[in-house]
Amino acid sequence: MLIRRETPADLAAVRAVTIASSHKPNEEEPVEVILRDALRRGENWIPALSLVAESDDGAIIGHALCTWGRIGSARVPNLSLLGVHPDHRRCGFGTALVHATLAAADALDTPMVVVLGDPDFYGRFDFRPSTDFGIVGEEPAWEHLFQIRILAAYDPSVTGEFIYPEPFGSI
Numbered sequence: 718m719l720i721r722r723e724t725p726a727d728l729a730a731v732r733a734v735t736i737a738s739s740h741k742p743n744e745e746e747p748v749e750v751i752l753r754d755a756l757r758r759g760e761n762w763i764p765a766l767s768l769v770a771e772s773d774d775g776a777i778i779g780h781a782l783c784t785w786g787r788i789g790s791a792r793v794p795n796l797s798l799l800g801v802h803p804d805h806r807r808c809g810f811g812t813a814l815v816h817a818t819l820a821a822a823d824a825l826d827t828p829m830v831v832v833l834g835d836p837d838f839y840g841r842f843d844f845r846p847s848t849d850f851g852i853v854g855e856e857p858a859w860e861h862l863f864q865i866r867i868l869a870a871y872d873p874s875v876t877g878e879f880i881y882p883e884p885f886g887s888i
Contacts, residue, residue: 718770720817722767730769731753734778734802737800738800749800761786761882766825768817772805778802780800787880788879792827794822795879796815796818796832829865829867831864846865847879850875853878853879855878
């Protein structure tokens with residue numbers, strides 16, 4: 718397995734993984750594909766935090782994409798999308814993508830990474846409820862799913878509401 722930065726040559730394969738790993742893979746254009754394309758076109762997309770997982774034969778079987786959100790004046794990466802092809806789940810690709818994303822974000826001197834996702838999965842990477850850090854998400858109903866992973870540049874004064882970048886909320 719190889720985790721590396723996404724390149725333009727990967728786009729078709731990443732799209733296929735996004736479709737296969739979506740909640741409704743039989744739709745022609747699942748919402749995850751629409752969101753991914755819109756995020757990549759936006760000014761808050763972080764190319765250094767768009768990663769792919771390659772199998773030993775070079776096939777793209779997973780991806781992660783981050784965008785900049787903000788808490789007050791602090792820019793904070795959001796692990797916006799994570800997907801692994803269903804045929805390769807529970808083989809460590811998702812875990813490797815999250816670890817690589819956290820390491821790359823840490824190398825960018827970001828204070829933390831935020832995610833909206835399953836606490837059982839993300840808790841394995843030391844993500845904790847955002848409220849532990851005085852941070853809230855835009856949607857109170859999702860509070861238990863909104864989590865923070867602090868990094869080496871963590872600043873406890875970064876508190877308040879996390880604001881998602883566009884196009885979140887419009888798709």
